[in-house]
Amino acid sequence: MPEALPKFEFNKYFVHRLNDGRVLLITSLGRIARLNKNEFAAFQKQKFDRALFKKLEQSHIIITEQNRQLAVDDYKIRYSHVCEGVSLHIVNPTMRCNQNCLYCYANSSGLDSTGFDMGEETAKKIIDFAWQSPRKEITIEFQGGEPLANFPIIESIVNYAKTKKGKKVHWRVVSNLTLMDETIASFLQKNQIFDVCTSIDGPKKLHDKNRPWSKGSSFDKVVQWINCLKQDYGFKRLGALCTVTKNSLPFSEEIVDTYLELGFSDITPVPLRKIGLAGKNWEKIGYSGSEYIDFWSKTLDYCIKKTREGKPISEQFTVLNLGKMNRVEPNYHTCFSKPCGAALMQCSYQPNGDIFTCDEAKAVSLFKIGTVEQSYKQVFTSKEALNIVSLSSSLGFACNECKFTGFCRFCPVLTYCTQGSLVPMLALDQECKTKKAQFSLILEKLFGKDREILLKWLEENN
Ligand code: SF4
Numbered sequence: 001m002p003e004a005l006p007k008f009e010f011n012k013y014f015v016h017r018l019n020d021g022r023v024l025l026i027t028s029l030g031r032i033a034r035l036n037k038n039e040f041a042a043f044q045k046q047k048f049d050r051a052l053f054k055k056l057e058q059s060h061i062i063i064t065e066q067n068r069q070l071a072v073d074d075y076k077i078r079y080s081h082v083c084e085g086v087s088l089h090i091v092n093p094t095m096r097c098n099q100n101c102l103y104c105y106a107n108s109s110g111l112d113s114t115g116f117d118m119g120e121e122t123a124k125k126i127i128d129f130a131w132q133s134p135r136k137e138i139t140i141e142f143q144g145g146e147p148l149a150n151f152p153i154i155e156s157i158v159n160y161a162k163t164k165k166g167k168k169v170h171w172r173v174v175s176n177l178t179l180m181d182e183t184i185a186s187f188l189q190k191n192q193i194f195d196v197c198t199s200i201d202g203p204k205k206l207h208d209k210n211r212p213w214s215k216g217s218s219f220d221k222v223v224q225w226i227n228c229l230k231q232d233y234g235f236k237r238l239g240a241l242c243t244v245t246k247n248s249l250p251f252s253e254e255i256v257d258t259y260l261e262l263g264f265s266d267i268t269p270v271p272l273r274k275i276g277l278a279g280k281n282w283e284k285i286g287y288s289g290s291e292y293i294d295f296w297s298k299t300l301d302y303c304i305k306k307t308r309e310g311k312p313i314s315e316q317f318t319v320l321n322l323g324k325m326n327r328v329e330p331n332y333h334t335c336f337s338k339p340c341g342a343a344l345m346q347c348s349y350q351p352n353g354d355i356f357t358c359d360e361a362k363a364v365s366l367f368k369i370g371t372v373e374q375s376y377k378q379v380f381t382s383k384e385a386l387n388i389v390s391l392s393s394s395l396g397f398a399c400n401e402c403k404f405t406g407f408c409r410f411c412p413v414l415t416y417c418t419q420g421s422l423v424p425m426l427a428l429d430q431e432c433k434t435k436k437a438q439f440s441l442i443l444e445k446l447f448g449k450d451r452e453i454l455l456k457w458l459e460e461n462n
């Protein structure tokens with residue numbers, strides 16, 4: 001007589017088959033039960049023994065009296081970011097820039113142009129506006145253009161924020177570092193602004209091709225300042241992004257080696273997106289989704305190989321996706337949450353005080369949600385803001401029925417810039433194809449021989 005099992009009902013789940021025949025059952029929040037062939041056959045016939053029952057209960061594939069509240073709590077945790085207010089305030093002190101990167105999404109103007117700088121009055125209004133966020137801790141990130149091209153406004157914002165009470169501010173500067181000097185470095189050090197992110201696209205020849213600079217090698221300059229900030233000014237949290245163009249595709253290993261040589265322990269190979277100049281230069285520097293996946297998977301394999309050899313370097317898209325596969329907490333990276341961070345966890349302030357949903361959207365007028373002349377409540381409850389939040393939840397799209405829905409997120413900016421529509425045509429969507437390939441590959445590795453390394457990366461990056 002088979003043992004009687006407690007009462008249960010099925011949660012919504014999806015089936016994904018690994019290459020070796022094992023089966024993953026995945027909930028719409030991304031909880032995973034891994035079954036072998038026999039277990040899956042028993043599951044299909046609903047003939048569970050106690051061990052299989054436990055496995056299904058722990059992963060919320062089935063709901064019982066024991067896990068019902070936990071399953072509800074998962075939803076509360078995963079979507080907690082929807083109610084917490086904007087934490088990431090991206091301030092663009094200027095839209096001028098001294099470089100001519102082939103893929104600039106900000107549509108920056110030349111260094112000598114006029115009319116693209118933020119003034120004192122707007123700067124103060126931005127801080128007053130950010131202070132209306134219900135968050136007790138906020139991040140203020142300087143972007144641009146090249147933010148250091150209007151350094152006096154950075155100084156004035158930092159000094160003004162110091163006069164205000166009630167919030168803990170984490171500061172970040174995103175800069176190409178070619179305008180860095182001792183005065184700026186000392187100011188950042190004195191104000192404990194150690195979170196600086198720059199760009200390294202790979203070895204010198206490749207970096208300089210992607211990121212031309214009229215005064216010489218932008219690679220030499222950025223490397224000089226990375227070393228100087230670390231050694232002479234005590235910067236520990238220096239980060240870098242690697243934008244992948246067609247020029248980068250043959251050089252996955254050389255790019256990772258460059259990161260290791262410069263002392264980085266992670267790499268983020270950002271795919272090119274048809275936004276701003278990248279869209280205009282697409283014929284010259286663009287590539288297909290499958291070309292990116294080929295590049296990205298080689299980069300991932302090489303990072304795993306290097307880590308195994310004792311030179312640890314993690315691939316950050318893998319880490320971000322692993323976070324969704326192993327935890328229910330919303331992702332700290334605003335583009336990896338669902339709904340995404342646009343007009344929910346982040347916004348971007350233009351030099352004239354216009355507010356956009358997020359930084360990538362700042363050159364696209366459709367994504368303007370208000371100005372600093374309005375109140376925080378007016379801006380974030382405007383129909384423009386709520387429409388984008390609703391779209392980025394991807395509720396109502398075919399995504400809802402996709403097996404990867406628990407890991408995925410939807411980017412309205414990218415969809416609009418590539419398809420001319422805010423509602424994605426998923427069958428034609430390169431980003432969707434790319435993400436599906438990435439999820440499949442990461443799942444193979446997570447449940448294969450590289451599991452230990454991947455979980456170590458995850459642990460070290462959170
Ligand atoms: S709209 Fe796109 S770029 Fe903007 S926060 Fe969302 S995912 Fe990121």
Ligand code: SF4
Pocket residue numbers: 398399400402403404405408409410426431432433435436
């Ligand atoms: S975008 Fe594509 S991969 Fe992501 S949930 Fe939607 S259908 Fe699935």
